[in-house]
Amino acid sequence: MQIQWYPGHMTKARRAMQEDLKLVDLVMELTDARAPLAGRNPDIDKLAAGKARMIFLNKADLADDQATLAWMDYFRKKGITPIRLDARKTNFKKAVVDGVKIACQEKIERDRRKGILNRPIRAMVVGIPNVGKSTFINSLAGKTAAKTGNKPGVTRGNQWIKIDKQLELLDTPGILWPKFDDEAIGMKLACVGSISDEVLNMQEIAYHLLSYGKANYNQLFEARYGAVPQPDDERDNEIVLWMENIARQRGCLKRGAETDFDKVSAQITDDFRSGRIGKVSLEVPKQA
Ligand SMILES: Nc1nc2c(ncn2[C@@H]2O[C@H](COP(=O)(O)OP(=O)(O)OP(=O)(O)O)[C@@H](O)[C@H]2O)c(=O)[nH]1
Numbered sequence: 034m035q036i037q038w039y040p041g042h043m044t045k046a047r048r049a050m051q052e053d054l055k056l057v058d059l060v061m062e063l064t065d066a067r068a069p070l071a072g073r074n075p076d077i078d079k080l081a082a083g084k085a086r087m088i089f090l091n092k093a094d095l096a097d098d099q100a101t102l103a104w105m106d107y108f109r110k111k112g113i114t115p116i117r118l119d120a121r122k123t124n125f126k127k128a129v130v131d132g133v134k135i136a137c138q139e140k141i142e143r144d145r146r147k148g149i150l151n152r153p154i155r156a157m158v159v160g161i162p163n164v165g166k167s168t169f170i171n172s173l174a175g176k177t178a179a180k181t182g183n184k185p186g187v188t189r190g191n192q193w194i195k196i197d198k199q200l201e202l203l204d205t206p207g208i209l210w211p212k213f214d215d216e217a218i219g220m221k222l223a224c225v226g227s228i229s230d231e232v233l234n235m236q237e238i239a240y241h242l243l244s245y246g247k248a249n250y251n252q253l254f255e256a257r258y259g260a261v262p263q264p265d266d267e268r269d270n271e272i273v274l275w276m277e278n279i280a281r282q283r284g285c286l287k288r289g290a291e292t293d294f295d296k297v298s299a300q301i302t303d304d305f306r307s308g309r310i311g312k313v314s315l316e317v318p319k320q321a
Contacts (some may be wrong), residue, residue, distance in 0.1 A: 043210045046291075050207035051080065051216065053191065057203065058140055059133060063160035063169060066096035068315040069104045071221035072161060076207040084156075085136045085154075086113045087146040091165040093117040095306075097250075100314035107318040118219060120169040130172060130197050152198050155193070159207035163227045166206035170194070173202065190216055221315045226306050239298035242305050243272050253311035257304065258282075 054060070060081040064071035069090055084302040088108050093101050101117050108115040113137040116128055134141065137154050144152055160166050174194045192204045211227055220241050223233050246254035247261055255261065259282070262274040280286060280297035287293045304310050 036170055046208045046210065047076075047080075050159065050209070053207055054080060054084065057084065057155045057157045059087065059154050059156040059160045061087045061089060061156050061202075062113075063089045063091045063118075063120075063158060063164045063166055065225045065227065066090035066093040066101050066104070067166055067225055067313065068221040069108075070316060071218045072164060072225065074161060074212045076212070077159060077209055081159075085140060087132055087136045088113045088115050089118045089120075089169065090115060091118045091120050091160075091169065094119040095308040095312060097312050097314035100317045103318050118165075118169070119187045120165040120172055123172045123175060126173060126175070126196065130200055133200055142199070142285070151198065153195075153198065153312065155203070156200060157203040157205075157207055159209055161209050161222075161227050162229075163225075166208075170202065170204065171204060174204075179186070224302070224305060224315060233303060235298040235302060236294050239276065239301040240272055242301055243275055246310065246313065247275075250311065251314050253313065257310050258301075 060077070062073065062077060062081075064070075069088075090096070090104055105115040107119065114132050116125070116132050118125060133154055133156065140154070144150070158166050158170055174197055193201045194204050196202050211222050212217075213222075219228070220238070222223055222228050223238050224242055232261055243254065243258075251261075258275065258279050261271055262278060264271055264274055276294065277292045279301065280292045280294070283297065283300060285293045285297040285300065305313065
């Protein structure tokens with residue numbers, strides 16, 4: 034799949050984030066629990082060097098729980114505090130504040146030795162598009178969160194949101210660009226919706242989802258779409274036949290008979306993105 038990017042946007046977003054990073058102690062990175070590696074931009078490791086780090090496996094409500102546990106282990110081993118998350122909920126503040134204490138232990142100790150007690154940790158949220166950054170900030174901030182002014186950062190239009198007496202959050206997230214080192218990464222990002230649909234080929238995405246689903250989550254996919262058909266003719270492609278069956282079941286037909294591949298592909302992709310197929314992850318950590 035060919036995907037075009039706009040270096041102008043990328044450079045601007047990167048510069049804005051570099052400025053904001055100077056103001057914070059802690060970087061809260063959001064990634065998609067269904068594809069945690071594809072959903073990151075590895076540049077963040079360099080950009081956030083020297084900062085405390087947390088990673089949030091967001092949209093965990095849509096991901097395979099076993100895979101998410103394996104990813105938590107993976108990130109913990111890399112020294113990054115992981116938290117699994119459904120950012121639309123509002124019940125995770127305590128888990129976040131507790132995680133911040135672990136991630137920022139060194140800074141808190143350093144402050145304590147200098148006699149500085151209870152100085153709030155300053156954090157910012159970063160992540161690629163559509164990963165849930167705004168939802169997370171809004172849920173964490175809640176209705177009662179007070180915005181604090183008169184501090185660096187505010188001059189650029191940013192505000193600090195007081196989450197807790199120990200935690201202040203920049204209200205504007207840093208946007209990381211997804212990085213396509215290979216086509217497989219691009220495809221995973223397309224599946225989860227982190228790339229604008231206008232530049233994507235929906236049929237390729239749906240084809241990929243069905244092939245992947247058949248190989249890895251056969252029960253869930255067959256429960257939703259019926260059994261994978263066995264081709265009578267070996268030249269037929271079972272995934273295409275499956276798509277045709279699904280189109281027939283759902284009335285995705287052109288002129289009453291022909292399969293409307295665009296329409297059925299959009300439905301399959303939407304089913305996956307909204308969790309109607311079930312909890313499905315697109316990658317698991319490689320065995321050590
Ligand atoms: N199922 C599920 N959906 C979520 C979760 N978090 C966010 N969403 C949905 O994902 C979509 C994108 O969320 P946003 O908060 O706008 O994402 P963002 O990272 O700020 O997006 P950009 O503004 O494009 O950078 C919205 O439709 C949210 O409702 C989650 O944990 N679970």
